[in-house]
Amino acid sequence: MSSKPESDHDVVVAGGGAGGIGAALGAAKAGARVLLVEKYGFLGGAATSSNVLAYCGFYKQGPEPVKVVGGVADLVLDEIKGLGLGCEPFRSPTTDNWIILLEPETVKLALDRVLDAHGVQVLLHTRVAAVSRTADRLQAVTLAGMEGRWRVAAEAFVDATGDANLALIAGLPCRTGDDAGYLQAATGPIRVGGRDRSVPIDRARIVAAFKEYNWTGAHPTARQDGGIFAEVPVAGDMWWMMYDHELVDLTSKSFTQAEMAARSAAGDYVKVLRERVPGFENAFLLQTGPQIGIRESRHPPARYELTGEDLLSGRRRPDGIARAAWPMEDHSVPGRPVYRSIGGEGFADIPLDCLRALGLENLYYAGRTIGADAAAYASIRVMGTAFATGEAAGTAAAGPDDRIEGTAT
Amino acid sequence: MWRKSGRFQSLAHATAGEMPAKRSCPGISRDIALLLLFATDDLAAESVAGTCNSEAVSHHGLERDFCSSVILSLPIPIMCGAISAIQGHVLGLRR
Numbered sequence: 001m002s003s004k005p006e007s008d009h010d011v012v013v014a015g016g017g018a019g020g021i022g023a024a025l026g027a028a029k030a031g032a033r034v035l036l037v038e039k040y041g042f043l044g045g046a047a048t049s050s051n052v053l054a055y056c057g058f059y060k061q062g063p064e065p066v067k068v069v070g071g072v073a074d075l076v077l078d079e080i081k082g083l084g085l086g087c088e089p090f091r092s093p094t095t096d097n098w099i100i101l102l103e104p105e106t107v108k109l110a111l112d113r114v115l116d117a118h119g120v121q122v123l124l125h126t127r128v129a130a131v132s133r134t135a136d137r138l139q140a141v142t143l144a145g146m147e148g149r150w151r152v153a154a155e156a157f158v159d160a161t162g163d164a165n166l167a168l169i170a171g172l173p174c175r176t177g178d179d180a181g182y183l184q185a186a187t188g189p190i191r192v193g194g195r196d197r198s199v200p201i202d203r204a205r206i207v208a209a210f211k212e213y214n215w216t217g218a219h220p221t222a223r224q225d226g227g228i229f230a231e232v233p234v235a236g237d238m239w240w241m242m243y244d245h246e247l248v249d250l251t252s253k254s255f256t257q258a259e260m261a262a263r264s265a266a267g268d269y270v271k272v273l274r275e276r277v278p279g280f281e282n283a284f285l286l287q288t289g290p291q292i293g294i295r296e297s298r299h300p301p302a303r304y305e306l307t308g309e310d311l312l313s314g315r316r317r318p319d320g321i322a323r324a325a326w327p328m329e330d331h332s333v334p335g336r337p338v339y340r341s342i343g344g345e346g347f348a349d350i351p352l353d354c355l356r357a358l359g360l361e362n363l364y365y366a367g368r369t370i371g372a373d374a375a376a377y378a379s380i381r382v383m384g385t386a387f388a389t390g391e392a393a394g395t396a397a398a399g400p401d402d403r404i405e406g407t408a409t
Numbered sequence: 410m411w412r413k414s415g416r417f418q419s420l421a422h423a424t425a426g427e428m429p430a431k432r433s434c435p436g437i438s439r440d441i442a443l444l445l446l447f448a449t450d451d452l453a454a455e456s457v458a459g460t461c462n463s464e465a466v467s468h469h470g471l472e473r474d475f476c477s478s479v480i481l482s483l484p485i486p487i488m489c490g491a492i493s494a495i496q497g498h499v500l501g502l503r504r
Contacts, residue, residue, distance in 0.1 A: 068425055069424065069425060069426065070425050071423045071426050073424075073426070318417060318418070320417060321417055321420040321424060322421065322425070323424070323425050349421065352417060352420075387424075389424075391420075391424045392420050392424055395420055396420075
């Protein structure tokens with residue numbers, strides 16, 4: 001342990017993805033002194049670490065883009081727009097869902113700025129390594145960073161790690177995957193450069209080329225529709241989601257295999273484009289993500305688990321604090337996503353109890369760590385929804401009941 | 410506090426980027442509308458005057474009389490919610 005003195009904040013947020021950003025901004029806007037810690041050297045979560053270059057969940061399904069997530073997420077979008085990225089809703093031709101296409105360097109810079117503008121202290125290259133707790137409360141986290149380890153006390157904590165690392169370290173019993181332990185497939189989105197942009201991307205040729213590749217290739221793809229692709233805004237290269245990987249468990253060994261397989265597949269797939277699809281004659285692999293895209297890992301215990309039935313019925317509720325509008329996108333079978341639409345008005349309410357840890361009074365969840373069964377999880381895990389659950393978690397963490405209750409006359 | 414439906418509603422609207430108070434009270438200022446987002450229904454109406462003297466109201470740059478008149482013109486449940494919100498904001502300023 002380093003000799004660095006213990007510091008304290010009102011709220012510590014673990015994880016700098018969409019959920020963590022939302023939580024930090026929500027807590028800061030509520031007046032809290034906020035510390036956000038992130039393991040990478042940049043913020044953004046899947047958008048910047050896994051090449052998931054689209055915000056999903058901001059809009060309902062339908063012929064027109066109807067927005068269901070705003071709040072602090074709009075601060076982020078405004079900052080991104082200020083840097084020249086349009087953030088207009090884009091309807092995916094593959095799925096008909098409304099998304100916002102991203103360019104990762106713009107997102108990184110925008111997130112730095114928006115957190116700084118709201119007084120959030122950010123520590124990059126820093127992880128939560130241990131916790132101090134009583135029977136029902138977290139007291140402090142031990143952070144591991146460039147200068148060693150040190151303790152940070154806080155009134156409340158938000159687990160926005162995506163993998164429930166904080167809850168796990170705190171000793172909460174976490175579920176892996178669905179009830180049977182199956183995990184949603186991981187994904188390896190890539191960026192392809194060198195394409196002749198005057199030639200429209202021929203989806204039929206991609207489909208035919210991979211039908212042939214699947215006979216002999218080392219990494220056959222189950223996606224038979226050519227995958228999800230779009231032009232990256234500003235940069236102009238091609239963003240392509242074509243490779244899915246079955247993740248069997250959450251061990252470092254499995255993650256290593258997944259990363260290496262995704263890289264190998266990326267090389268193969270670009271070679272197929274180059275050899276078989278017009279306009280890609282000079283194409284090259286521009287980038288894989290800093291890490292493979294993880295759709296699912298651990299689920300920490302929450303006071304309520306949102307259910308697939310809640311979403312299918314578009315359930316509204318008086319204790320709702322955010323809206324889930326992204327269709328339940330099930331990736332149980334790699335490369336073969338199945339979509340189920342949200343019922344009712346096209347979105348369902350997420351109650352606060354999904355964000356509250358079962359067993360620890362001052363731990364909140366944000367993003368894909370919130371309580372949800374397997375079906376509902378396939379919807380709430382996306383980044384647009386994560387901003388909203390993050391904001392709610394941060395607001396709740398910053399404004400505990402008793403402080404406000406105590407002023408009642 | 411979270412058991413009170415008003416706080417849930419306010420947060421639900423906030424994360425969705427909506428301003429429900431503006432719909433119910435057209436014509437009032439944005440600051441008052443923001444305060445009303447935190448509407449709850451269990452505070453005593455008698456505290457209106459005291460609350461309107463609060464530093465939170467000053468912080469928002471609102472005239473005390475204007476604020477009083479707006480709040481007093483509202484239905485009691487909403488009025489009380491505005492008081493609650495102001496008090497919560499005062500706490501935030503003092504932290």
